[in-house]
Amino acid sequence: MSRGWRAEAKRYGAPAAFLLAVTIGVLVVRSGLETRSTPTTTVPTTVSTQTGPVPKRQRRFYHLRAGETLSDVALRFNTTVDALLVLNPHVDPNALEVGQRIRVR
Incomplete structure (x- = not known):
């Protein structure tokens, strides 16, 4: 690990390996969110099978x-x-x- 990780570990009071694992986890989750397509809804093409006015x-x-x-x-x-x-x-x-x-x- 680089010196930057050690400085961050001291700063946050956490082991460097823990900070590395958290960072990797965040990056994996973020990439999954960015590549996931937004959900789409389908609209029925026909609204009703009846034609003409509704019987009384x-x-x-x-x-x-x-x-x-x-x-x-x-x-x-x-x-x-x-x-x-x-x-x-x-x-x-x-x-x-x-x-x-x-x-x-």
């Missing part, structure tokens, strides 16, 4: 309660806020009212 018997509506947000409704019906907004283009998410009827399916 399959449509479902919900009446808002005090304090509820579109996020709350989306969680309740296992959907997203964006999907609710597509089904309800007339709804302003910042001006919801108690008893307001929104389509959830």
Whole structure:
């Protein structure tokens, strides 16, 4: 080992071999992080198999309660806020009212 390692060992109060092992470990972990590709998500190419409007018997509506947000409704019906907004283009998410009827399916 070089003199630099000995000086560092004295400075940190650790054996030089320990400092060398830690440095190598950090370099190995860092190189693994840098070469790892970022995770990607796949988006389905088809959104729905149905074409045309949803039959009336399959449509479902919900009446808002005090304090509820579109996020709350989306969680309740296992959907997203964006999907609710597509089904309800007339709804302003910042001006919801108690008893307001929104389509959830």
